[in-house]
Amino acid sequence: GEDVEQSLFLSVREGDSSVINCTYTDSSSTYLYWYKQEPGAGLQLLTYIFSNMDMKQDQRLTVLLNKKDKHLSLRIADTQTGDSAIYFCAESIGGGKLIFGQGTELSVKP
Amino acid sequence: SAVISQKPSRDICQRGTSLTIQCQVDSQVTMMFWYRQQPGQSLTLIATANQGSEATYESGFVIDKFPISRPNLTFSTLTVSNMSPEDSSIYLCSVVVGTGELFFGEGSRLTVL
Numbered sequence: 001g002e003d004v005e006q007s008l009f010l011s012v013r014e015g016d017s018s019v020i021n022c023t024y025t026d027s028s029s030t031y032l033y034w035y036k037q038e039p040g041a042g043l044q045l046l047t048y049i050f051s052n053m054d055m056k057q058d059q060r061l062t063v064l065l066n067k068k069d070k071h072l073s074l075r076i077a078d079t080q081t082g083d084s085a086i087y088f089c090a091e092s093i094g095g096g097k098l099i100f101g102q103g104t105e106l107s108v109k110p
Numbered sequence: 111s112a113v114i115s116q117k118p119s120r121d122i123c124q125r126g127t128s129l130t131i132q133c134q135v136d137s138q139v140t141m142m143f144w145y146r147q148q149p150g151q152s153l154t155l156i157a158t159a160n161q162g163s164e165a166t167y168e169s170g171f172v173i174d175k176f177p178i179s180r181p182n183l184t185f186s187t188l189t190v191s192n193m194s195p196e197d198s199s200i201y202l203c204s205v206v207v208g209t210g211e212l213f214f215g216e217g218s219r220l221t222v223l
Contacts, residue, residue, distance in 0.1 A: 031210050042202060042216035043153075050210070088152065096141035096206040100152040 002026045002093050006101035013109055018076040020104045022089030025070060029091040032065065033098065034074045037086045046074070046087075076106075084108045112137055112207050114215035122221045123193055130189045131218045133203030138183035141206040144176070147217070148199045156201075159186040193222045 003025045012018045024032065030051050035043040049056045049063045049072070056063045062075040076083055086105050090098040113136040123129050133142070144156040157178055158166040165178035180186045190197050200217040207213065 031212075033212060035214070040219075042200075043214040045211060045213055048211060090153075092212075095158065096143065096212065097155055097158065098153075098204075098212060100154075102152050 002091065002099045004089055004091055004099050004101035006087075006089055006104045008102060009105050009107070011107045011109065012079050014079060014081055016079055018079045018083070018106055018108075020074045020076075020087050020089075020106065022072040022074075022101055023070055024072065024089070024091040024099075026091055026093055026099070027067075027070065029093065031092040032063075032072050033090040033092070034061075034063065035088040035090065037088065037103070039085075043088065079106075079108050081108045081110060111211070112139060112205050112213045114203055114205060114213060116203055116215040116218050118218055119216060120219040120221075122223060124223055125194055127193055128189055128191045129193065129220060130187050131201050131203075131220075133186045133188070133215055135184045135205050137207075139205040139207060140183070142180060142186050143204045144178060144186070144188045145202045145204060145214075146199045147202060153202065156188070159188075190220065193220075195222045198222045 005023045033048040034046045036046050037043050060077045064073045086103040088103045089101040115134045117132045142159040145153045147153045155168050156171045159178050159180040161180045177189045198221050200219050202217045203215040
């Protein structure tokens with residue numbers, strides 16, 4: 001079945017870049033998403049990429065998609081303490097449904 | 111984008127009771143879904159809420175336990191029936207908008223004692 005894998009933890013220093021990686025299995029996914037979840041909060045849509053794109057940039061966020069390897073990454077430039085949260089990668093499996101990764105907890109140290 | 115309101119935002123319930131969670135969207139949407147996030151876990155899709163017909167449930171979820179209503183294109187409810195402590199989770203409503211973006215509500219945090 002479909003599966004999405006992420007590393008569980010990432011720790012960076014404030015001002016550095018963060019790169020969160022994700023692998024997925026469904027090669028027919030049309031959209032891949034990144035969500036941010038702060039403690040006690042819901043999911044905030046950060047960005048998404050259509051499967052025919054290799055890269056998408058939105059301010060401090062850069063998404064890279066390697067469709068051949070089914071690998072997705074989210075790069076956060078100039079990481080701030082306010083970026084500390086859990087980041088979820090998700091792939092669409094048709095009909096608007098998503099399969100989520102386990103989430104990567106990003107810790108930003110001053 | 112879409113603004114999604116969920117009620118209640120949190121609740122503490124007794125074992126054996128049922129709770130209905132409401133999801134209201136500020137615009138008409140075709141696709142609406144319910145997800146569950148168990149403590150410390152990722153999100154799992156419960157069902158697709160279909161307007162005017164029965165919801166479509168994912169494997170492991172059944173209508174008797176999680177009845178869903180979708181009377182129109184802006185509103186849905188999820189009921190968690192005959193609750194046990196294992197049902198303690200965050201329940202999230204999500205919608206797809208025309209651009210392909212998928213938005214989530216703030217979630218309803220349920221604790222069952």
